[in-house]
Amino acid sequence: MPTPQELKQRIEAAIPGASAEVESADNVHFSARVVSPEFAAKSRVQQHRMVYDVFDGQLGGDIHALQLRTEVP
Amino acid sequence: MSETQIREAIQEAIRDNEVVVFMKGTPQQPMCGFSARTVATLQEMQTPFAAVDVLPDPRIRQELSGLSGWPTIPQLFVKGELVGGCDIIVEMYESGELAQTLGVDAPQDAPDQAPEAAPSAAPMLQPENRL
Numbered sequence A: 001m002p003t004p005q006e007l008k009q010r011i012e013a014a015i016p017g018a019s020a021e022v023e024s025a026d027n028v029h030f031s032a033r034v035v036s037p038e039f040a041a042k043s044r045v046q047q048h049r050m051v052y053d054v055f056d057g058q059l060g061g062d063i064h065a066l067q068l069r070t071e072v073p
Numbered sequence B: 001m002s003e004t005q006i007r008e009a010i011q012e013a014i015r016d017n018e019v020v021v022f023m024k025g026t027p028q029q030p031m032c033g034f035s036a037r038t039v040a041t042l043q044e045m046q047t048p049f050a051a052v053d054v055l056p057d058p059r060i061r062q063e064l065s066g067l068s069g070w071p072t073i074p075q076l077f078v079k080g081e082l083v084g085g086c087d088i089i090v091e092m093y094e095s096g097e098l099a100q101t102l103g104v105d106a107p108q109d110a111p112d113q114a115p116e117a118a119p120s121a122a123p124m125l126q127p128e129n130r131l
Helices: A002-012 A043-054 B003-016 B033-044 B056-066 B086-095 B097-102
Strands: A021-025 A029-035 A065-071 B017-024 B052-055 B075-078 B081-084
Touching: A002 A021, A002 A029, A021 B033, A029 A043, A043 A065, A043 B081, A065 B086, B003 B017, B003 B033, B003 B052, B003 B056, B017 B033, B081 B086, B086 B097
Parallel strands: A029 A065, B017 B052
Antiparallel strands: A021 A029, B017 B075, B075 B081
16 A cells, blocks of 8 residues: 655655655545646646656556645745 | 547547536536535636536546546546646636636635535545546
């Protein structure tokens, strides 16, 4: 079962300069706030896609839901 | 219905409706908290929108995500463009961008915060709703 710590590490490893805060009460539904300079000049759809891509194929599976907020520092 | 026919029906729904949301369940009976919140937020804007339920056939979701490159449900399209899922719509509602994107004036009495999911008789986030 994925943990918030694992999601945080994977996001930070995949997106340059990213810092992530990830929470979950049940290790199935997650909530994440991700800050990265890479998000600059990208639409919200593009920003969220960058994070979704980190978990390709897992969303809707063992990661049932990932509530997401992306920000530029 | 073949995958191709499903894909064409999805493309048609996106093309023919200025505002269309693909969701789990219906606006009257959403089957997931995120779909419920998205619909409640759109209803605050008092603008008409079309809704497509992805639950009747798992291939609807597969083909939709293949077309949009977006893995989760709900998905909101305005004028043929993917605007985003629940989190983005809530964020845009609260910043005023949603009204702009929809081309409407936010109603005077609309609350500053996006509404929480409207109460529904349907059970939400059931494990079997993973389609």
